[in-house]
Amino acid sequence: MHLSYCTNVHPAEDLDGVIRQLDAYAGPARVAAGLDVLGVGLWLPAPLAARLAAEPDALGRLRAALERNGLEVRTLNAFPHEAFHAEVVKLDVYRPDWTDPARLEFTVDAARVLAALLPPGAEGSISTLPLGWRVGWDDAKDRAATDALAALGAELRAIRAETGRVIRLAVEPEPGCVLDDVDDVVAWLASHRDRLDLDHLGVCLDTCHLAVSFADPAAAVAGIADAGIRVVKVQASAALHVERPGDADARRAVEAYAEDRYLHQVREHASAGVIRVDDLPEALDDLPAAAPWRVHFHVPLHLEPEAPLSSTTDVLRAALAAVREVQPVDQLHVDVETYTWSVLPxxxxxxxxxxxAELRWAQAELLERQEQPA
Known part of the structure; x- marks a missing residue:
């Protein structure tokens, strides 16, 4: 497995800014973590991806910055299109969706950049949104999204033929989207198997999103494998768990995580089924708070929230162990995706x-421990 950290934690929107952040954060973090080489899961806003795909000199500047900092790139995060650190992001992160030609254009640009940056012999992955936000989605939009992803498959095959580089798209289920959970992604991909190239298209298993859905990690991963689909990428992330959201102390603690920039979907694991709301303030106002909550807030992997809150790193460990059981992991990309540092209480x-610190935790808990014999 190949460990990296996702650079969507950094707000840069242009090449100079990305290079400054590699120099100021990624390189020093590699040294502080004690790693000879650090993988970075680059987030490139759409205008920058287009520039890098079109301008060899600009791409050369980025490659030089990676090399001098001891960094390598095997995966890109192409979920946010741009402005991921705007004052308010919320639903904008799902725009443009896969019905908009701009989404396909951005993803093709990202694939061409990744093909040029991959280390020799390495395969690449690109994570993307699960079609779009669910509201207003209909059959016509589904057909348009299918057409776009079929066209992307053709582009990825062409890149493979031209460069010898294998790049796969990883569809990332997210609460509230058209493809809300892993089962949704598996069912959708399987139902469109006649149109989509599943050799170049698979699943991004974001373990925060997996935990929020209250899915069993082993069963979810088995369902992917049983459908003949691969886990292309794991986004190593943890959700916020609230065991007793009706308690006054728990409510005060979780209220501190309600903030204005990102959407924090909440699920309550009630006896009659999972109750779903789209943001934390809505949960605090409307949910019964009679059963445990999971909150879509990527908490740092090594920092257990103070009681009575906790995190779902157990789901992350179980999910990775399950992936190891069903497919080879020598080309699996494990990308630590904690983008919430700026909005933590x-x-x-x-x-x-x-x-x-998070990378040291991931190295010890996800790579070294998982590789130890049972």
């Missing part, structure tokens, strides 16, 4: 120290 943190 308690104010600013030293980002280099935080990223390095």
């Amino acid at each position: 308690g104010g600013p943190v030293d980002l280099v120290d935080g990223i390095a």
